[in-house]
Amino acid sequence: MINVIKVGGGIIEDQSSLAEFLKSFAQLKGKKILIHGGGRLATTLAKKLGIESKMIEGRRVTDDATLEVVTMVYGGLANKTIVAELQALGVNAIGLTGADGNAIQAHKRTGWEHDFGWVGDVDKVNADLLLSLLNQGLVPVIAPLSHDGQGHILNTNADTIASEVAKAMSTLEETQLILGFELDGVMKNPKDASTLISKITKQDFENYKADGTITDGMIPKLDNAFKAINSGVKAVRICNAMKVGDEKSGTTIQ
Amino acid sequence: MINVIKVGGGIIEDQSSLAEFLKSFAQLKGKKILIHGGGRLATTLAKKLGIESKMIEGRRVTDDATLEVVTMVYGGLANKTIVAELQALGVNAIGLTGADGNAIQAHKRTGWEHDFGWVGDVDKVNADLLLSLLNQGLVPVIAPLSHDGQGHILNTNADTIASEVAKAMSTLEETQLILGFELDGVMKNPKDASTLISKITKQDFENYKADGTITDGMIPKLDNAFKAINSGVKAVRICNAMKVGDEKSGTTIQ
Numbered sequence: 001m002i003n004v005i006k007v008g009g010g011i012i013e014d015q016s017s018l019a020e021f022l023k024s025f026a027q028l029k030g031k032k033i034l035i036h037g038g039g040r041l042a043t044t045l046a047k048k049l050g051i052e053s054k055m056i057e058g059r060r061v062t063d064d065a066t067l068e069v070v071t072m073v074y075g076g077l078a079n080k081t082i083v084a085e086l087q088a089l090g091v092n093a094i095g096l097t098g099a100d101g102n103a104i105q106a107h108k109r110t111g112w113e114h115d116f117g118w119v120g121d122v123d124k125v126n127a128d129l130l131l132s133l134l135n136q137g138l139v140p141v142i143a144p145l146s147h148d149g150q151g152h153i154l155n156t157n158a159d160t161i162a163s164e165v166a167k168a169m170s171t172l173e174e175t176q177l178i179l180g181f182e183l184d185g186v187m188k189n190p191k192d193a194s195t196l197i198s199k200i201t202k203q204d205f206e207n208y209k210a211d212g213t214i215t216d217g218m219i220p221k222l223d224n225a226f227k228a229i230n231s232g233v234k235a236v237r238i239c240n241a242m243k244v245g246d247e248k249s250g251t252t253i254q
Numbered sequence: 255m256i257n258v259i260k261v262g263g264g265i266i267e268d269q270s271s272l273a274e275f276l277k278s279f280a281q282l283k284g285k286k287i288l289i290h291g292g293g294r295l296a297t298t299l300a301k302k303l304g305i306e307s308k309m310i311e312g313r314r315v316t317d318d319a320t321l322e323v324v325t326m327v328y329g330g331l332a333n334k335t336i337v338a339e340l341q342a343l344g345v346n347a348i349g350l351t352g353a354d355g356n357a358i359q360a361h362k363r364t365g366w367e368h369d370f371g372w373v374g375d376v377d378k379v380n381a382d383l384l385l386s387l388l389n390q391g392l393v394p395v396i397a398p399l400s401h402d403g404q405g406h407i408l409n410t411n412a413d414t415i416a417s418e419v420a421k422a423m424s425t426l427e428e429t430q431l432i433l434g435f436e437l438d439g440v441m442k443n444p445k446d447a448s449t450l451i452s453k454i455t456k457q458d459f460e461n462y463k464a465d466g467t468i469t470d471g472m473i474p475k476l477d478n479a480f481k482a483i484n485s486g487v488k489a490v491r492i493c494n495a496m497k498v499g500d501e502k503s504g505t506t507i508q
Contacts, residue, residue: 045326048303068331072299075349076330077322080399080407084353088405094355095329099338101348101392129390136386138355145334151342153334 001234002031002134002169005178006162009037011241012078013044020242021180022082026089027245031134031173033165034093034141037158038078042070062117062155070155071097074143082141094138098146099153101129104161106146106154120146120154122161125168163228170232177233178250179221180241185251186222188213199252202226225253255488256285256388256423259432260416263291265495266332267298274496275434276336280343281499285388285427287419288347288395291412292332296324316371316409324409325351328397336395348392352400353407355383358415360400360408374400374408376415379422417482424486431487432504433475434495439505440476442467453506456480479507 005025011017025034039060043053046069054061062070079095086093098104098120106120133140142165144158159179166177188195197204205222208214214222225236239250259279265271279288293314297307300323308315316324333349340347352358352374360374387394396419398412413433420431442449451458459476462468468476479490493504 071334072326072330074330075334076326076328080325080329080351080353083351084401084407085405087353087356087401087403092356093353095349095351095353097334097337097349099334099341099347099349102341102346132390136383147338147341149341151339153338 002033002173002175003028003178004033004035004162004166004169004175005180005244006035006158007037007180007241007244008158009039009041009078010182011180012036012038012082013040017241018082019085021244022085022089024242024245026086026091032139033130033134033169034082034139035144035158035162035165036074036078036082036141037144038070038074041078042066042073045069045073056114056116059116059119060155061115062119064118067118067153067155071145071153074145075153079141079143086139086141091139092137093141094133095141095143097143097153098156098161102126102147102149103129103140103142104146104156104164105149106156107148108152108154118152118154120148120156122146122156122164125164127168127172130165130169131172159224163224166228166233167231170234174234176235176237177225177228178237178239178244179225180239180244181221182241184240184243184249185238186214186218197251199254222253229253256287256427256429257282257432258287258289258416258420258423258429259434259498260289260412261291261434261495261498262412263293263295263332264436265434266290266292266336267295271495272336273339275498276339276343278496278499280340280345286393287384287388287423288336288393289398289412289416289419290328290332290336290395291398292324292328295332296320296327299323299327310368310370313370313373314409315369316373318372321372321407321409325399325407328399329407333395333397340393340395345393346391347395348387349395349397351397351407352410352415356380356401356403357383357394357396358400358410358418359403360410361402362406362408372406372408374402374410376400376410376418379418381422381426384419384423385426413478417478420482420487421485424488428488430489430491431479431482432491432493432498433479434493434498435475436495438494438497438503439492440468440472451505453508476507483507
C-alpha cells in the first residue's frame with residue numbers, strides 16, 4: 001500500500017504546526033509520498049517584493065515575476081524546509097518538483113476565458129520514477145510545480161497534483177490518498193468532535209448533501225475524493241493534518 | 255567514468271550564458287553530476303528584500319534571513335530553472351540539495367574567528383544515493399546547500415561541494431572533476447588562446463608559479479585540483495564553461 005498525503009500551505013507557514021504535522025507524517029508506516037502547498041508563503045514573499053498577487057475566481061494568476069516567486073517558495077523554501085525536518089525525524093525525504101526526474105509533465109493552460117499565465121494542467125505523472133524512489137527507501141516530497149518539457153516550470157494546484165499522483169500510483173500498487181486539513185474529518189457538526197463520520201459511501205454523501213448536513217468547502221473535497229476512487233484509488237482519508245499518522249483518524253471513503 | 259561538473263553563479267544568472275552552458279553540458283556522454291553556484295542571484299534577491307549581504311574575507315555570512323534567501327535561490331530558482339531546461343534538452347535531471355536523500359551531511363562551522371552563521375562544512379557525501387540515481391539514468395543537479403541532520407539547511411561553497419562529490423564518487427567508480435569558468439583553461443597569456451596549457455603536472459605547476467606564469471586566482475584553483483587528484487579523483491579538467499561537453503577542451507590535470 002502506498003500512501004499519498006496532501007497538506008496545505010496554511011500548516012506549512014506556521015513553524016510549530018509544520019513540526020507537529022511532520023511528526024505525525026513520520027509515524028506513517030510503509031511507502032509514502034507527501035504533496036505540499038505553500039500559497040500563503042508565496043503571497044507573503046510576493047508582497048515583500050512588491051509583486052501584486054492577482055487572483056481570478058480564487059486562482060492565482062502566474063505571470064513571470066510570480067512564477068519566480070512560486071519556484072523559490074514552493075520548490076526552494078517550503079520544500080527544503082520540509083525535507084530537512086523530515087531527515088531530522090529519520091525519514092529519508094527527497095524533494096521534487098514536476099521537472100525533477102520528469103516527475104509531472106503538464107501543459108500551459110489554454111482555452112479558458114482568462115489567461116492564468118504559467119499555470120499547468122497535468123498530462124502525466126511518472127509513477128515508475130516515484131515507485132523506484134520509494135523502493136530505495138526514499139520518501140518523495142512534491143512541491144506544487146509541474147513542467148512542460150519545453151524548459152518551463154508551471155504552477156499547479158497541490159490538490160490536483162495529489163489526486164493525479166494517487167491515481168498514477170494506483171496503476172502500480174494499491175494506493176490511499178490522505179487529505180490533511182484543519183478539521184478532524186467530515187463532521188455532522190464541525191464544532192462537535194463526536195459527530196465525526198468515520199466512513200462515508202457515495203449514497204451517504206448524496207443523502208447528507210440533500211439534507212444539508214454536508215455543505216460548502218466539504219462538497220468539492222468529497223467530490224474530488226469520489227473522483228479519485230472512481231479512477232482506481234483504493235481509499236481516500238480526510239483527516240486532521242496533525243493525525244495523518246493515525247490510520248484510524250478522520251473520514252474514510254472507499 | 256563519472257563526470258562531476260561545477261559551474262559558477264556568474265553563468266547561471268545570465269539567461270543566454272546558462273542556455274549555452276547547458277547545451278554543452280547536455281553533450282557530455284555517460285554518467286554526470288552538475289553542481290551549480292548562485293551567489294550573485296542571491297545577492298540580487300537579498301537586496302530586493304532589503305537584507306544586507308554581509309561578507310567576511312570574501313565569505314558570505316548566512317544569518318536567518320540570508321539562509322531563507324539562499325534556500326529559495328539556490329534550492330528553488332537556480333536549481334529548478336536548470337532542471338527544467340535540461341529536461342527540454344533531453345537530459346533527465348533531478349535537482350537536489352544536501353538534505354534531499356541525505357545527499358550531503360555537514361555540520362555548522364564553529365571554532366573560527368568569525369561567526370559565519372548557517373554555513374556548513376561537509377562531513378559526508380552519500381555516494382551510494384548519487385550512484386543509484388545515475389544508474390537509473392538520472393542526472394543529479396546539486397545546489398550549494400548541505401544539511402546538519404538536525405533539521406537545518408546549511409550554506410556551503412559550490413567548489414567545496416564539487417570537490418567532495420568528486421572524491422566520494424571516486425571511491426565507487428573512476429571520476430573526473432570538470433571546473434567550468436570564463437577562460438579556456440590555464441593559459442600562459444590569458445589574452446592569447448594559443449598559449450593554452452593542455453596538460454599540467456605538479457612539477458609544471460611549481461615551475462609556472464616560480465617563474466610567474468601562473469598567478470592570482472588560478473593558483474587556488476590548481477591547488478584544489480591537485481588536492482582532488484591526491485584524494486583519488488582520476489582527472490581534473492579546467493575549461494571554458496561553454497565547452498564542458500568537449501572532452502578535449504581546457505587544461506587537464508592528472
